[in-house]
Amino acid sequence: MKGAAMRVEFRKMHGTGNDFVVIDGFGQGGVSDGSAALSLSAKQVIAVCDRHFGVGADGVIIVEPGQTPGADGFMNYINADGSLAQMCGNGTRVAAKWLVERGIVDPGAGELILDTRSGPKAIKFTPAAPGKDFVATVDMGEPILDPERVPVTGKANTIAPDSTPAAGAGFLSNLNIATPWGDILVTCVSMGNPHAIWFLDDWRDVPAELFGGAPASERNLANMEIDRIGKFLESNPAFPEKANIEFIVPSESGKELEMRVFERGVGETLACGTGACAAAVAAALTGRGGLDTTLHLRGGDLRVEWRADNHVYMTGPATESFQGVIEIPDRSMG
Missing domain, CATH: 3.10.310.10 (Diaminopimelate Epimerase; Chain A, domain 1)
Structure with missing residues (x-):
């Protein structure tokens, strides 16, 4: 027997048009059953990201507690096709805005650490003022040039x-x-x-x-x-x-x-x-x-x-489009 669908609060956010459904993974009331952890199957993510039948997005970001010492949060990012992604640059700015505006990070701090699947990222931010965007500079780390680590077949030439x-x-x-x-x-x-x-x-x-x-x-x-x-x-x-x-x-x-x-x-x-x-x-x-x-x-x-x-440093805005609640079918769908 299939379980009941989850009612999940979300924020629709984007970084220069790269848009995401952002969900509370801290257990602060974002999920109807009050659980601290939220896990979505690939098919559930596909359903949420569908631009005709779901909210519509390039991916889902579940912002969760940090995984490394000193980290303010973890960006659990999933692509629109349900596959996991190691990193999403625009998503880091969006997650930073979410952490600041949910009060998990002090707006006056001006900086935070965000864990990602490709490691912790240091982010400096300017909170949004009336009529202004939330702007963040993300330390994206060192570029990887070695073909084997990219990875791509072939040798450095x-x-x-x-x-x-x-x-x-x-x-x-x-x-x-x-x-x-x-x-x-x-x-x-x-x-x-x-x-x-x-x-x-x-x-x-x-x-x-x-x-x-x-x-x-x-x-x-x-x-x-x-x-x-x-x-x-x-x-x-x-x-x-x-x-x-x-x-x-x-x-x-x-x-x-x-x-x-x-x-x-x-x-x-x-x-x-x-x-x-x-x-x-x-x-x-x-x-x-x-x-x-x-x-x-x-x-x-x-x-x-x-x-x-x-290190490569990326600067750009993060914007919220709207908030809402979506009913996500139970995991038995996939």
Whole structure:
């Protein structure tokens, strides 16, 4: 016999358009039975994230007590397809806002530690003032360049230039991947999860069929059909754990990047924090950008700094859209 459905309080929140259903995992009344722990099956997460029959989101964040000494909370993040994710950059800012606004972290503290599956993240924040966004800077840690750790098949074939904090480290650039639309070249970086960055330096090199046959003069990132090639690349055998795919147009100044992203387990999202960091790092490694970069995503802008300590720092907003209660079918559904 199936059990009764759970009535769960949630907040719908987003970071530059990357949206989440955020649930209380501290046991403060967010779940109707008052339990301190909340575990959702993959099918339950899929149901919640469904944009027609559920709340709709790119993923679910259950904010739970910290797992390491000194941590203020743990971001239990699950992709919209029910798969677990090691890290979500935009999600860290959203979880930080939740912790501050629920009173678990003192708004005057200005900083907190958030546990994630890829380790603790130090976050500095500015609480939202009237008419202003909650803004946070997340220490995303060191970029992972070693192909085996990204992970991606193939060996490092390029050395990080002296102008970067990772000077002398090997990384995999211009990995050739054969696709139904021709060969493409990607640079591979991990920010706790794997990323393959495709730099669109010349629209003449991109197959016309990915733009509905438009001539090179009319091709741009906005009208590129990234879903088809994103699905193909995400699951390519080159990526043992799949990969997030970034489509990047560098600027002449080297200080800005235009970006769209296809996230593994989700599809195209309006923003991806780890993807923005990986793209900025890849741009610096390949001479297309500097160490302080503004990324223009479909959901807004993020600032990424690759500092002398070899850590990548991401700054951006976190916003609440609305609050509500959802009835989640019992776990026997999956």
